[in-house]
Structures are given as C-alpha cells and as structure tokens.
Amino acid sequence: MSVLAMEVAALEIGAAAADTGVVIGTGETIVFWVLAPVALAGALGMVLSRNAVHSALWLVATMLSLGVFYVVQEAPFLGAAQIIVYTGAIMILFLFVLMLVGRETSDSVVETLRGQRVAAILLGIGFAGLVGAGVARATEDLPVVGLTAVQGTVGGPAAGNVEAIAAVLYGRFVLAFEVTGALLIVAAVGALLLTHAEREPGTARSQKERSRARFLTDRPQTLPGPGVYARANSIAAPGRLPDGSPAPSSFATGVEPVQVDELPRTGSVGAEREGLPHAGGTDAALGTIGGGTTGPVPGSGEGAPR
C-alpha cells in the first residue's frame, strides 16, 4: 500500500506544481497523464495479484514509470539509476528468488485475520490521504523554481543534472555518502559471514582433486539411483542388478527398501490378464510399491510391499 500512497503523493505534487504557475511543457503533460495511470495500475496490480511473479512484474511497471518521471522532470541521471539499479538489478533478484520458489505458489484467498482486507484498504487510503494532504499543504505556497534553476542546463553554469548530483553527493553530503557505503558493506559482509560454512583453510578439495580421488576408488561412476532399473519411480524402490536382485548401493538413506511387484513370470502367456483393462493407465501396468492409488495389477504378484 505504501507504493500506492507514494503514487497519490506524486499526483498531488504534480497538481501542486501545476497550481503555482510553473510552465509544464506539452510533452511532459502527455507523459504524465499516460504514465501516471500506468504507475497507479502497477501499484494496484502488485497488491491485488495472486501470483507472486505477476506482483513483481506490476511493481516493475511502476518503477519504470517512476524512472521516466524522473527523466521528464529534468533529472535524467536519477531516472537512469532508478531503471538500472531498481528495475534492472533488484527486481531481477526478486524474480530470481520467486522463480526458485516455484510457479504454483499463488496466494491463498482465505483471510487468516478477520476483516484484515477491509482494514488494510481503509488504512491504506487513510494513510495515502494523510501523506498526500500533508505534502500538498506543505508545498502549497512554496515558489516552484524547477530543477533547471538549481542544477543548470547543458552549457549553463552548473552544467546539468549529472554534475549537480556529483557536486552535492561528493561535496556537501560526502560524509553521509561514505557512511551509507560503509553500512552497505557491513550488511554484505554480515550476510557472507552468516551463510559462510566454516572450513579449515586448505581442506577444500578442488574439482580436479575430487575427480582424481573418485577415479581411484572402485566406483568411478555415480551410484545407481533408486528406481532407475526398477518398475517404480519411488525412492523406496531400489535399483536392480542384472539378475533382478536389489542393488544395495542404491538403497536410499533412511528409507526401508521395498521390492516392487514382479513382472509376469517367464513363460506366462498373459492369460491371467485376459479381459482386465489397465485401470490406472501406464502406471498400473508398470506396477507400484504401495498398491494404494492405482491398485495392484492382478495376477502379477501381490503388489504389496514384501
């Protein structure tokens, strides 16, 4: 909701600026009235969509519009930084995490707190109104000079947005800038420390060394996966050796190995299956270990764990 509030505030600022008689160009007006609804729709869409990735995309739309607003309002460097840093890097990292979470993680529509939604809407609108009204009141009678008067234009005395930002950032606010930088470094190093696995220096073996070590053992290849040569996909179904016996090396840790029902015996002509459709489709024909969902295939062994 805070994005929404920001948007409303931006709208109010725009209106306030228009009142005080600063000339706003046609292009700027058109851009504003095209992109302001987009930014608002993005903010609303972010709150209202169920799918987390869709939410992130709506937020991207809002951030992009804000970046264009900055550019239009004579702060091109800020706009580019907004697009490159926020939209280009931070939101991509968000998406990265959301995509790893999986695509079927839509929000549940069940309200866990009673009346939370109504309260949130009311409070959000109230907050937006408060902030908007506050900003509008505060800037009501201020003379609006525009950024150009402060930072100059290209060829002018202060040479424009980039130079003006540089002068302010590395001149007047250099201490704040340095402190912020230090804070970010501390955060990054802290995250590294928290996630870093403690290891003796020199104990980590390189990929080459591990590969060599593996080829010196009896088994250079990977262990057989459970169920690879078996008739079920379950982790409990061990891989089979060529003679049909379960391969001990494929037993999963912590799971009791379960043997799958057998193929029909050698010499079977399939008479025991006469007239029986494959009730569970291919899965039933392939056999299961539990016999619960698809049911055992009649005549091909018990189907239950042995």
Add this chain to the structure above:
Amino acid sequence: MTVFAAADQPTLEDFGNDVWWIVLIKIVGIFGVLVLMTLFAIVFERKVVARMQQRIGPNRVGPRGYLQSLADGLKLAFKEDIMPALADKPVYFLAPVIATVPAFLAFSVIPLGPTVSIFGERTPLQLVDSPIGVLIVLAASAMGVYGIVLGGWASGSTYPLLGSLRSAAQMISYEIAMGLSIVAVFLYAGSMSTSEIVAAQADGTELSFFGLEFTGPSWFAVLLPVSFVIYVIAVVGETNRAPFDLPEAESELVGGFHTEYSSLKFALFFLAEYINIVTVSALAATLFLGGWRAPWPISIWDGANTGWWPLLWFFAKVVVALFFFVWLRGTLPRLRYDQFMRFGWKVLVPVGLVWILVVATLRAVARESDLDAGQVAVFVGVPIALVLLGGLLLASRMRNRDTRVAAREAAAGGPAPAEPQVLDPRDRDRASGGFPVPPMDLVVPPSPRLRRREAVGAGTVVGTGRRSSSTTPEETDDV
C-alpha cells in the same frame, strides 16, 4: 581532454531541435538499419563460421546465399505458434516483446555520423543524445534481461526455467563488469553522452618523444586497454554469446529459455539477440574505437569525417566487431557454469575496480602537475599495460611448460605412435582395449502389454524392430 568543436561535430545542444519528419526519418532509418543488420549478421555469422570449419555455408538462396536469413525469417513467421499447456499465458506472450523493445531502444543513442544535411535540414546522424547517453544503453540492456527471464519462467517447463535462472545471474554479474569498464571512459571523456565521447576521441594528443613530434593515439581502446578488454569480455557474457552462451546451451538445456517458443515469438527472441550484438558492437565502436571517425590512414584525408562518409567507417567498425563475436564462437568451447561465474566475479570485477582506481589516480596526477591526460595515458598507462600483458604472457607460458615440453618430445620422436591405433570395435572384452559397443544380440525384455497379442510369437532380435516374448538369460533366474 578538450572537446574539439569541429563544424560537423554535434554537441548536446544540437539535439532536440529537429522537425518532426526528420525525427520520423531517423526512427524508421534506425529500425531499418537494425533489421537489416540482423539479417546480415545471421548470414555473415553462418558463412564465417562455415569457413572456419572448412565448409561453404549457406549458398542456395539469393546471390551467393546472402538471402538465406531472409528466407528463414519468412519461414519462421509462417510456422505454427505453440502455446504450452502449462504456460503462464500473459507473461509468455509479453516476454518476447519485452526482450525486443529495449533492444531497439538502446540503439537510439548511438551516433552514426556527424551533422549532415537531410533534405536541407542540418541534423546530427543520431536519434537522441542526452547527458546520460550511455546509461540509456545500460538501462535498456537491464530491461532486456526481463524478456529472457520471464520467457523461461512462463514456459512452465524445466529447461527454460534453468536457462532463465542462469541468464538472470549471468546478465546481472556481467552487467556490473560492463558498467565498471565504461566508467574509465567516462572519466577520460568527461561526459556520459555518446556524441561527446566520440568528440573526445577526435584528436590525439600532440606528443614529443625524444624530440620526435607526433600525434598520439586518440582511441580509448589504446588509451584504456584494460577497460576495452573487460568491456569485450563482459558484453559477450551480456549478450549470451558463445563461449558464454550458458542460458541456451544446446548440449545441456536443449534451447534454454526459448525451448518452448516457436514461430514469431521465437523470431522476436532471435531478433533481440542479434540486435543486442549489433548494439554492443556499435557501443564498442563508439566508446573505444573512435565512433564514426575515420581510422588513422584514412583520417589524413580532410573530407573523411564530413558528410555521409563516416557512416561507412562506423559500419566497418561494427562489422569488424561482429566478426570478432563470430570468431570467438568458432574458436572457444563453452565454459562450465561455475568457472564462468567465478571469472566474472573474481577476475573481471576486481580488475575493473583496480583499473578505475589507477585511471582516477592518473587523472588526478595529471591535473595536479598540469599534464595533458593523454600524455599521462600514453607515457604511463600504455607502458603499464604492456608490462601487465607481458607478465600475463610469461605466466601462461610458465604454466603450460609441461605441455610444451611433452609436445616437443613427441615431435622429436617420442613415445607417440606413428600410426593411429585402430581398435577392433567388435572386441567386446573391454579390458583388452576395444571400445564399447552395444551387445549385438541384445534382446528387449517382453512387455506385459504386448504379451497377450503376441503370445505365440517366437523370440526375435532387436534389429527387426519387433517386440518379442523371447526369454533372456537374465529373466530365467529372476527372483
């Protein structure tokens, strides 16, 4: 470095005053140039790679096969458009568009030439410029990542998802290296506007070297060699090109992020990829190779940098850069993913940071001691770079010493066999050295579903393609 305000050199004030139809002509022109460059780049790449692999390459459609990519593009447009059942439909539809639009946008700030006259109007050969020109290219490439990431995610399939995850990580990492490499150029040019960066490379510094007067190099590729190398490596990663084409590694991920895409949507991804290559090539020419200005021997001619001629020099530089891309693809094997990320973060980024420090120090020293920045770069920067390169060369020779010694011994008649050893493929005893072949008498175990129908069928060998109910030795002692 002072900006030489030559008559034809556009400055920032020259932009934004065009008549609407000039703007329209420029927009359509850039669109056309990009599409044509894409068609050209595809044929060019296929032909060059073919030559490198001792083939001829496309040679059927059009004169000498040069219309092949046009024919392919038309065919692609008429193919069936498939929407996967598990796709997230709006995002799946949007992703190719998101990939393509920024690709076109980025080219709008590339200066193609000096101020020329179009139907009587004096206008620079560049759509727009702004004090933050190059950042627009960076922003557009940052937006382009979304197309690839979302395309992979929305396909609802594993390989595209893996491809898009890889590309997200890769493009963010290499964008950092790319941005760092450009910072030194900003420092030297004193501007982020593309046209002013070209202007800053207009004239080399007048140098006197032991009494010998000559004009020093003006291209940033020479003055800032480390930046140039980092930029070239980073953009190869940024555009997902071989050897960094991990998001669409055919041998690992089928097609990567565009596995599920077909028809026009796939064409858009393809278009975006090649436009990105053209754009980064054009940006390399602009930032490091003097932009549209003629290279040295031609620049002696006074008319080389006026009128429409610079268009020719510019596109020559772009094609050279494209050739370099193709050369890389034809030469280098694909990196393993972890090696690739380690290279980006542990080599490119630190080197870029240190280099910026060095450049900034040089600039400060130059300003304090009233030296021209170009002089400092040529007399301090270039020797340092040469020493660095020499050191790297020595280090690599030291590392490969064993291999070289072994190769020399082998060439001098060492233990290497004179004739290639031919192994009997039918020797199934692997211990004796024959290479493994599938057993020739392999029999497929019976399918329970087919058994009823072929109950009396005799056992047959695999080669016939028929399933049989013959018994295999393994089955007889089944438990």
